[in-house]
Amino acid sequence: xxxxxxxxxxxxxxxxxxxxxxxxxxxxxxxxxxxxxxxxxxxxxxxxxxxxxxxxxxxxxxxxxxxxxxxxxxxxxxxxxxxxxxxxxxxxxxxxxxxxxxxxxxxxxxxxxxxxxxxxxxxxxxxxxxxxxxxxxxxxxxxxxxxxxxxxxxxxxxxxxxxxxxxxxxxxxxxxxxxxxxxxxxxxxxxxxxxxxxxxxxxxxxxxxxxxxxxxxxxxxxxxxxxxxxxxxxxxxxxxxxxxxxxxxxx
Numbered sequence: 001x002x003x004x005x006x007x008x009x010x011x012x013x014x015x016x017x018x019x020x021x022x023x024x025x026x027x028x029x030x031x032x033x034x035x036x037x038x039x040x041x042x043x044x045x046x047x048x049x050x051x052x053x054x055x056x057x058x059x060x061x062x063x064x065x066x067x068x069x070x071x072x073x074x075x076x077x078x079x080x081x082x083x084x085x086x087x088x089x090x091x092x093x094x095x096x097x098x099x100x101x102x103x104x105x106x107x108x109x110x111x112x113x114x115x116x117x118x119x120x121x122x123x124x125x126x127x128x129x130x131x132x133x134x135x136x137x138x139x140x141x142x143x144x145x146x147x148x149x150x151x152x153x154x155x156x157x158x159x160x161x162x163x164x165x166x167x168x169x170x171x172x173x174x175x176x177x178x179x180x181x182x183x184x185x186x187x188x189x190x191x192x193x194x195x196x197x198x199x200x201x202x203x204x205x206x207x208x209x210x211x212x213x214x215x216x217x218x219x220x221x222x223x224x225x226x227x228x229x230x231x232x233x234x235x236x237x238x239x240x241x242x243x244x245x246x247x248x249x250x251x
Contacts, residue, residue, distance in 0.1 A: 004069070007067065007069060008069050008074070011062075011068045011069060014062055014068075015062060015063070015068075018055065018059040018172070021055050022052065022056060022059065023056045025048070025051050025052050025055060026052065028048070029052070032044070032048065048218040055096070076109060078100065078109065080100075081100060081101060081102055081105060082099065082100060082101065083099055083101045083102075084099060085098050085099050086098070086099055086100060140217060193226060
């Protein structure tokens, strides 16, 4: 008997903990809906629903566990009813129940549904039993068509939203990563630069960057010597050809 009581107490503590977790998640979600609705996004709502779903599944697994006793086999019998305010009860119920009186006991310890709910449930069961197989199949087909059309609409809107989002986020490329790396390597380590030869004395070299590709110049064709009979001059001239021709001279 003591073993069963300990097992029941342990199971009740675990159930209470799971219920408090679910209650806290619901309160946080309601707080988010009331105070953060202006900046609330759909992924955040889905996360809240996923958290609640996981907690409810955890509670169901705990109730279906073999070690959890069947609570339906136990009876909760009130021994004392008092209209006076009970501070301990108010603390346990977080202010919802202030006194364990004749007014609240029938509602909290009820094992059957309310009369209005029972009547509504009986009407639904009666309508379901009177429905023929053909009519049920027609309603099923109509519901399937409606669900398919809704899924198509949702898929189309999702594709449209994704395309608009991709167009907004995509920006034209204004730089090249390979060119940036090449420039950094050239300025830092001199990679890809050609060493310029030292100019010979007496030659003029145009100023410019180190990496200069000089165009090939055709060799000047020698002018044929023409012997012209003219009077000898008394002035002696000495003309020396430069070691290299000017780069802009015409052949």
